[in-house]
Amino acid sequence: MKKLASFSILIAMALVLSSCGMNMYDQPKANLYAAAPYVKDKVVGTARLLPEGVISRERGAVDPSFYTGLGAEGLATDLPVPVTLELVERGQQRYNIYCSPCHNFNGNGLGMIVQKGMPQPTSFHDPRLRASPVGYFFNAMTNGFGRMYSYAARIPAEDRWAIAAYIKALQLSQNASLSDVPESLRNSLEVQGASR
């Protein structure tokens, strides 16, 4: 009887020890960036390339110009979304992340990466670019321009429009006079200017 008891305890302990496997830790499921040998194209992994020309359906079926920046008569001159302070601030934040490394925070094209050897892009305050419609900037971000790669895979279309709006605001800011400021706010600017 005693022998049987000690024998069963031994078996139980052995079972406990044998359960220390990594099966739950590494489950047989398709994790992000896992190798996927069953995929028969060049990129062998769970992170697949999108088929050519595919667009997000998150917003439902929208006007294609939302994704291209091209209207019926060429480059869009108006934003497809309402221009709000929120949109421009979002654009500023995204611009500072993705564009400022080359275009610089003020848009003059002398960002940190340009100082490290990237060819200098045209300043946003160049007369030609100041005259360009908002769709021009959206289109450049979407398809790339010159040596600039496309940012379509990195910045969603909504944010690209926000950035385009901010670039327009940036252009205005560098060429604005006091008369462009609403009268109610002019006073505070003049006081700030005087105190400097």
Place this chain on the structure above:
Amino acid sequence: MPNYFPPNANAFAKWLIWGGVIFTALLATSLTVFARTSNNKVRVPIEQPVAFSHALHNGQLGLDCRYCHTSVEVAAAANIPPTETCMTCHSQIRVGSPQLAAVQASWDSGEPIVWNKVHDLADFVYFNHSAHINKGIGCSSCHGRIDQMAAIWKNKPMTMGWCLECHRNPAAFVRPKSEVFNMAYVPPAEGQLELGEQLVEAYHINEEKLPQCSTCHR
């Protein structure tokens, strides 16, 4: 029956028992420490196919985390950037450098670079970057001073006990959303708890649900 053992054998047996207890305790402690540190690869630089330096790109050049890790605010994973992101600059800068050979080869062939995993969480943990980023947990809270790491390493043990330190008391770690991507952020020397309490409320952090199993496990 003759006495095989001398009388002092009793003392020996006693010491053996106590020694066994102490030895087991020491072994358990050191194994735990080992499991949470060197075996867990905490602060051990992970070799990568390309000698990419966060200290240079983020620390010196000042590129934002999100320039490459574009999905960190909206998805569970902070994506590893595709080769295209590297080539955005390196099609122009340091072209032909031997350090960039693997990047160029990947660009030419279309085969992705196979980076070595630094943080390998268990598959039964459903960690979500965006949930943390959007509720005021800074990158550096878990990843440390990435902006100073030439080679990347895991900065914290990433064990469940470590996760719970914050999940049980988020107010001690939460920072303002504007500081989430600031690598050099230092929490206020005094009053972090008060600030944390305010932020926990403002960001709708559900303190009751946070330490529950189903928050991270399904």
